[in-house]
Amino acid sequence: MRLLEERIRTSGRVKEGGILKVDSFLNHQMDITLFEQMADEFWRLYGSDGVTKILTIEASGIGIAVLVGQKFKCPVIFAKKTKTKNIDGAVYTSKVESFTHGQVYDIIVSKDFLHASDRVLIIDDFLANGAALSGLAELVSAAGATLVGAGIAIEKAFQPGGEQLRARGIRIESLARIKSMGPDGAIEFC
């Protein structure tokens, strides 16, 4: 998606440790007009696939997922990273290792909201080593639901997640695929 690539080029910043900082428009301050255009693109890609639920993970996936849910006219679920007092009863759970935070955490979704009849589209802001997406796919599988695919804003294609998950048969559509990020801040797209 040309528009997102341009925005990454103009407003993204490459930081030490392979971190791409896009917090001016994607995951701290959110540009809602851009998100609407991203949701339009996900609709173009997945609109005919009978999606019944959008699934994302807190926190930075929620903004995009909500506008995708608006487009698909279906509920949006966000997986939670810790077990809070507000979640009780039966949950689906899987483990995720965070690239950004350098820790392992459980993600959970209440069994009340994912069913075998659901056709699920996973939405997230980033795909890098694929841990979050893999964990979310496990939740869908545990529910016996159908994973239609994943819609990702930015894929770091130089990290192995996308390739590994596509090899497992998961359809992944990333709106911007980064081939390389140079130490000088230069960003090359696939």
Add this chain to the structure above:
Amino acid sequence: MRLLEERIRTSGRVKEGGILKVDSFLNHQMDITLFEQMADEFWRLYGSDGVTKILTIEASGIGIAVLVGQKFKCPVIFAKKTKTKNIDGAVYTSKVESFTHGQVYDIIVSKDFLHASDRVLIIDDFLANGAALSGLAELVSAAGATLVGAGIAIEKAFQPGGEQLRARGIRIESLARIKSMGPDGAIEFC
């Protein structure tokens, strides 16, 4: 807002410890159609107040805030609860004690995204003891920005947050104000 009250009555559940569980439509699974109607209501209440930024806090405020930002055609910022690798440089910070999680954490917003010229509408899903809203208001104040007011989905009016913050001169509009929650699960609205 009658529609939200009805939804709380039919789909909310009162749990031990004064917890209202609304995760089937508000803060785990999100009913986007309901959120759109809530955003319409916030627009009716604050649409003529020159809002330039929507501010919320991760994670469960983000969904509503994004649809409010869509209505107001302005960026949405979510305050973060921990300092991640992705946030560097100067931030505004304040402390919040979580009612749900029973712990104190820092919330931060990058100084890049809140300015003295901003007119800020705070959006959140719950108002109870007012800790999150108070912390967010501090961030707005630290930026020298104008706090237009707060838009809350559900206020537990039997807890002191709303009264205390209104006494400090903050305009708060809550779409559903709960007067009491009985041990039998009965919910009474103001």
